[in-house]
Amino acid sequence: MAHHNQPSKGFIPRFKNLLRDEERGEEEGCKDPAVERIVDGFIHFKTCVFDKNPEIFGPLAEAQHPKFLVFACSDSRVSPSHVLNFHLGEAFMARNIANLVPAFNQLRYSDVGAIIEYAVGHLKVENILVMGHSRCGGIERLMSLPQDGSTTYDFVDDWVKVALPAKIKVKSEYGNLSAEEQNAKCEREAVNLSLSNLLTYPYVRSGLENKTLALRGGHYDFVEGKFELWEFKAVVTPPINIPPVDI
C-alpha cells in the first residue's frame, strides 16, 4: 500500500472532478491553500489506498480490532503513523501534550480514562505503547515552570504538572546536567511515570495479571533519527508466610 507518498503534481487535477461543492462556493473554497491541502490529501488516500484495498477496508468499516493503544505527543513531527508506519486499524491512538497518562482520577481526567477504558476494556488491545520524543515543548515547559507557582498558560501549565514527579526525580539525580540534557532525561522519565500511572487503572492491572497486556515505553529522537524501545514490567513475588512463634 502506498501510504505516505506525496501526490504528484500531474495526478491531482485529474481527480478534482471528484469534488462536489454544495454551495457553489467552490472557487472561494479552492483558493484557500489550507483547504486545497486537505482535498489533495484525501483524494490521494481514497484513490491510492482505500479504493485499492476493499478486502481490508470493508471489514474495517464493520469493526476495529487494533492490537495497540498508543500514547503519543500532539507535536506535528511525531505521528506514529509516520514514524512507526501504523496502518489504519492497527492502533487506537491518543495524542496529547507530552504524551502523558495521569493516574486514575474520574473527576479531573475522564478524557484519558475514557481512552484507556475503551481500548483495554472494550477493544481488548494487547499492547500499550507510551512514546516520548526529543525537544518536547510540553516537557520543556514543565522543566521551566517558575518556582513561585505563577503560570503563563492556564491549561498547559496545569496539564504538564501531571509529570511533576518525573521533573523532581530528574532535578535531584541530574541537577549537574545542562537544561537541554535534563529535558532529555525528563522526556524518558515522564514516559516511565505514565507507564506506572497506567497501573492505577483496574483493567490495565487485570490485563497484566492475566498476561493479556504488555506495557512498553518508547522515545523518538528526530534530531539523531533514532528510536529507543523498552518494556515496563511489574513483578510481584509470591508472599513469604511467616509462621506464628510458639511462646
Added chain:
Amino acid sequence: MAILPPPPSVSKNPFSSSALTPSRTSTIFDSKVKSREIEHSHLSLFTGFYMSSGLKLKAARKSVGLTKELKTDKMETKVGTANECDLFDEMKHRFLSFKHQKYMEDFEHYQNLANGQAPKFMVIACADSRVCPSNILGFQPGEAFVVRNVANMVPPCETGPSETNAALEFAVNSIKVENILVIGHSCCGGIRALMSMQDEEDSSFIRSWVLVGKNARLNTKAAASNLNFDHQCRHCEKESVNCSLKNLLTYPWIKEKVIKGILSLHGGYYNFVDCTFEKWTLDYEGSHWEESDKFAVKNRSFWS
C-alpha cells in the same frame, strides 16, 4: 496466582517501589540493518493483524452497557513472547524503513523540523484506529498538531483544565496555528455510548467523558427522533462536531482570533463505510449569535 500490589499512591516519588522498574533498553540504530521489502511485509502483517483477532465483526456496534459482560470473557489470544518479539521486530523494521525512505531522503527538511515546528493546522480527531488524519488526509510531519481523544470532543472552557484544552492553548497561543479542524467519523463508539446512555447506569470514564457532548445528544433527539438508532447516531456524530466548534468559541483567546480573521474553525466528517469526506467552515461574521445558538456555515464541500 500472583496478585498485583494496590496502586501506588500519587506521591512525589513513585519510583521508590522496587517492584516497578523499566527493564531492557534496546536502542534501534540505523544503517547496519538492511532494509527489507517493507511494503510487502506491511501488507501481510496488516492482514495478519485482522485475521488472527478472532473477535466478532459486530463488536464495535455493541453499546457501553455490555461492559460488565465483557469483563467475564478472557482474551483467548495470550500475549506470548514469540508474538511480542514479532510485533516489536516489525516495529523496528518499520522505523528503520521510515528513517531510510523518508527521513534520510529529506534530511534537510527533517533537520529544519527538528529546530522547530510551525504547523498551519490543529486537528482534533477520534482515537479510533481507523481514522488517523495522517493516513486519511495525508498530513506529513510538521503539518498538523494533533489531538486524539474518544469521540473527538472539545470540552467548553468552564469545565476547567484538561488534556484537550491544554493542547488547544499550546497550539493557538504558542505555535499559533491558523486552522482548527475537528473531524468526526462514522460508527463512532463514543457517540454510540453517548446516545445509548441511560440515567441509572454506573459511572465509568467513558460515560463521564462523553457527557461533554450532551448538547449534541439533546439536539439529535429533538431533530431526529423519527429516525432509527443508527441514523440518530450518524446525526449525532455530525452534531457533536458542531457542538465542539461552538465550545471552541468559549475560549476567549480562540474567539478573539476568529473575530480578527487569523484563525479559522472547520468541521469535518469522515465516513469510512463509503469513503467520503465532508468539510465545512464556521462563518463567524455570518452568524446571528443574538438570535440563535446555531452558527452559520460556509465553504461546505463533499468529497467522494
